[in-house]
Amino acid sequence: MQFYFRKREFPARKNPPWKRKAFYLFPAVIFPLLLLYILPPQPESREPSPPPITIDIESFKKRPPSFTSIERTIRKNETLYGLLLSEGLSTPEVVEVLRVMEQVYDPRRILPGSKIRLSKNGDGLRRIEYLYNGLDGVFVEKEGEHWKAGKFEVPRKVVLVAKEGRIESSLYEAGRKAGIAPKAIMELSDIFAWQIDFSTDIRKGDTFRLLYEVIMAEGKPIGVGKVVAAEVVNAGRPHVAIHYRGEYYDPEGKALRRVLLKSPLRYRRISSYFTKRRYHPILKKYLPHHGVDYAAPYGTPVESAGDGRVIFAGWKRGYGYYVAIKHNATYTTA
Template structure:
């Protein structure tokens, strides 16, 4: 090897410093420069001189073998782990080794569904060293080879939470207003669920009602992975305002005074939909034409729509007759009974215990009706009450120090929601 010395033009001090850094970095592995130049003749510019290099410098180190070649495979319809391994040319013996090394590996590889992704990592000898199954945007199941066996663990990425705010005034219906405000379908249903013990979303909402929502935006490594929990919300319907704040300690929602939003009964036993007739004690019967008491509420929805138990209780009667069609009566205590009429089919039996939200049947048009709908009745001590306005018993609310801590948090979150509202108004 030889080098040629070339005279450099006059450079700025910064440039010279920069060059010296480059030289230092480039020659870091050479022997000491003084050792190289000691007892050497004076070098002349423009002349070529041989340069002897040590064997240690000339013999390049072998590249690191700590690398993997990755192959991404998607589970196809009807495929199991064994079918996938066969399709991509991996031996059944390897799959047996995987599932017998670790119980969690066996569980994960037995739960594969079409569309799931497996990422195989092979070394330079085409041996499987690592296998990754993404579980969500922030979690993945990792399999590692250690010696002759495989081990596994779930790895999670840090999720950064930021708060976001939206509000809307209802003009046509709640769903459109919420969707146009930027809420996801899951958040819309969550919002309806939070206030579903105070507002019948099928009957109570009017044009001009409005809501405000403070919710989570979730980020991983700066990338938005979707919206999260509703932190606090205010809903005003027909002049009444309801406030709900998430308690992170138990995951439930309470009002600003620590009273549980959840009540013993749902206001509506069905997803909010179009309603054919309201609560009306002097309503004309659609079949006979006679004015008779219509002690309940009718909900129109597609045939087959699930009907929920409004509260916990025991099925007092599940049967059929020519007037009620398929019907279910639920006794919730010595005080409360709910009735569900004209169902297409019943999903519970007499004497069966049910929980709030359990499906008791599906909407239909059996019995004396002019069209498919659910007729729902709410009785208190044997007297029919309007389920939309009757006072409902509360679930357990916060007490003691838990209540004090929550009220402080609620005031903070509601104040933050108010600040967002003021900022939005200021921008307009």
């Protein structure tokens, strides 16, 4: 009996997918862990911490106080020199202060009644200020061991103010009663000087309105600017002026300026009118008076009626001091 044996082949066993993945992941996890265990730990890198803040209380207490300002008025028979001496400056310091101030402003113009602002701290007087026209001033300030001088401007702003009034006697009195600054009243008279003679043409009951600039500094009015617009109703006839680029025009755009003024003076009474019969104050009899006499205080400026050429200036019998001005081929005034 014969036996035959056949070799039996078995299929190769395959690992499941999850085992194959675990086989590859195992070294990737173990090796970094071993390195961390074997290698020595590295010192942590930190930014240097800022030094602690310390406050020297004693030096803080010794710090000089902040500036304080006072205002002094130069008294009668007192000078700036004497005022600074009374504030603790030595004679050499006062001399230096006046010397450097003279480079920008003459200290001799600072008269009694002037107000001086002084700024001090723990070291004494540090700054001197003098406002000489309400808008501009001069200062002298100490820097180190020496003094320096300069000029400064007061911060300012311009506001518009509207006023109106009714004339009972004169434009000036009515304007002051309405609270208008004297300079604005004078400007109003100058604007309409070619249309209205405010000495002879004004009637009781005439009205006026104006819009003008007021210059403010530190919350107080310190000056008057230009008149922006104005209206004067004279004998029922309105006269309107509008400012534009330094000149005044009516609503139709015509310039108010004419060849001749209607009056050479402002707000003055007339002592004698043009008449054929006037009682002569010297000859004591009635004579013709071919002119208009204006009465004004001594020193009042007399204006020319217009642009022209002086053809005579001197004493003339019957007139006194006489000035004749030729304006053009037609008009000559005196």
